Amino acid sequence: MSFWENFWNIFWWFLCVYAFIAFLYALFVIIGDIFRDHELNGWLKAIWIVFLAFVPFLSVLVYLIARGKGMVERAGERARKDQEASDAYIRQVATTSPTEEIAKAKALLDSGTISRDEFEKIKSSALV
Numbered sequence: 001m002s003f004w005e006n007f008w009n010i011f012w013w014f015l016c017v018y019a020f021i022a023f024l025y026a027l028f029v030i031i032g033d034i035f036r037d038h039e040l041n042g043w044l045k046a047i048w049i050v051f052l053a054f055v056p057f058l059s060v061l062v063y064l065i066a067r068g069k070g071m072v073e074r075a076g077e078r079a080r081k082d083q084e085a086s087d088a089y090i091r092q093v094a095t096t097s098p099t100e101e102i103a104k105a106k107a108l109l110d111s112g113t114i115s116r117d118e119f120e121k122i123k124s125s126a127l128v
Contacts, residue, residue, distance in 0.1 A: 027056060030063050033071050036078070101126040 034040065034048050049057040050114075064071075096104075105122040108114045 009088070023060070026060050026064070027052065029071075030060060032040070033067075033074060036074060039070075098126040 029070075031049070031052065035046050038062050040048075048059070048063065052063075103124075104125050105114065109116065109119040
């Protein structure tokens with residue numbers, strides 16, 4: 001057996017594994033999209049799942065052709081909502097109110113850690 005014959009066998013094996021993993025990924029993305037879509041009623045969801053179970057390759061192709069644009073829109077909307085929720089959480093956790101910042105700066109001023117000028121800078125930046 002020559003090197004090139006072995007090489008092409010290995011290449012073909014990797015190509016088949018890649019195609020199988022890509023198919024599984026598409027299948028699970030479609031199943032997730034089916035259950036996240038609020039426009040489909042339960043019966044249509046059940047029909048899609050049955051077709052995906054018994055005729056998976058054809059069903060994946062048909063779903064991507066028929067509902068692909070909606071998948072993109074739903075995924076974009078979900079990403080936007082997740083980003084808004086993440087931003088709101090970060091704002092809630094990371095920032096303190098201006099009164100809290102001024103109170104901390106006042107405590108530092110009273111303890112002599114900062115000067116009056118530094119206190120005024122902190123106060124003006126907190127009020128902006």
